Amino acid sequence: MSETQTSEVQIADPRPCIDPNPLSPYVAWAGNRNKDPILSVFKGVFPKTGNVLELASGAGLHINYFAPHFPEIRFQPSDYDADVFETIKAKRAESGNENVADPVRIDLTDEKTWPDPKDGLYDAIFVINIFQVAPLAIIDGISALGAKLLSPAGFVAIYGPFKVKGEYTTPSNEAFDKEILAAGVKEWGLKDARDLEKAANYHGLALKHRFDMPANNFILQFARA
Template identity: 65%
Template sequence: MPDDRPIIDPYPLSPYVAWAGNRNKDAILKAFKEFFPTRGDALEVATGAGLHINYLAPHFPHIRFQPSDYDQGVFETIKRKRLEGDNNNIAYPVLVDLAVPSTWPDAREQLNDVIFVINVFHVAPVSIADGIAALGAKLLKPTGFIAIYGPFKIDGKYTTSSNEAFDREIRETGVPEWGLKDVRDIERKARKHGLALRRQLDLPASNFILLFGRS
């Protein structure tokens, strides 16, 4: 474990989440610049403290960013970061619980060019892939896509020894849903909702971005 890394804690306002977000934000921005549209609408799922969306927004001035989370306790932090950064292209956060479709936005009011989720799957059950895919099937424009960032296994195997060690570390916490998920399992969930894996980008620190679009 790096000496400066806080104890793993997935709570959005924890020191660990802040450390991890600052560590990977530049790599995510660089990758997003490759495939984000020049203008349009982007929904972030599980925004948490709002670090990434507030870091991304100034680099995409013609994108309207919509933060969301199932925990309304983080909304004030998201809004404060928005004001501190003067990010007028970020909307106020809304409630989106992937396990409760009744909380999802109305497709008649807004469709999205991008739906993205960052650093969630290793501390969430793989079943949330169903929710993300169903949300995408409902709220994506015809050419829109879902971008999922984080560490993953592929075909049941670790891609690096550091990911294997990280997976072992988070599983040792004893929390049942914690652990690296397999890209193939997420693909299977996506196919049920008419989505297919279009690209798989390798990023630093043994992370990936998975891009899903309509089949």
């Protein structure tokens, strides 16, 4: 497993209260904070051409920010909540992104909602900032979907804050986790990267790289074992 270090960025905007609603000020703040560091990594790992699927696209901030940098890639946004689709389309129109497809509904717990591999495979699948407010079981869906839909050289990239080998990587991540847990919502809280790895292994995927990101986050990159 290799690690790539990205440069720190300084964000002056105050953080809104934690709210996982995809249209919330907190999600917009987090997206604007991390979009450039994530883009920097994706520029090094995305293919020059192909198809890329985003899971849990939310308001569509990331996919519409990334798309102009990869004009030969077709980007497919998706989400469990179809109510966000008009927001994704509006951001697409605002950015003039002709390489962003109409969003589709994907429920990671229901394989019947997943795209049919006969309609095409994906060279990359990515998901950003869901595991601190989503059940660990979602990695089973992501891994199974990846095993079904990835091209032979494709990969899954998962961005977020994680524990590593049961430990917090920094005091700030421990404080962040305590803040999340204080909300008292079942399944909220930082997950351990090794638990994601175990679930991915079960579906034939292996952790290939862990990219260290600003603000004590990571990108975990999984590909076929």
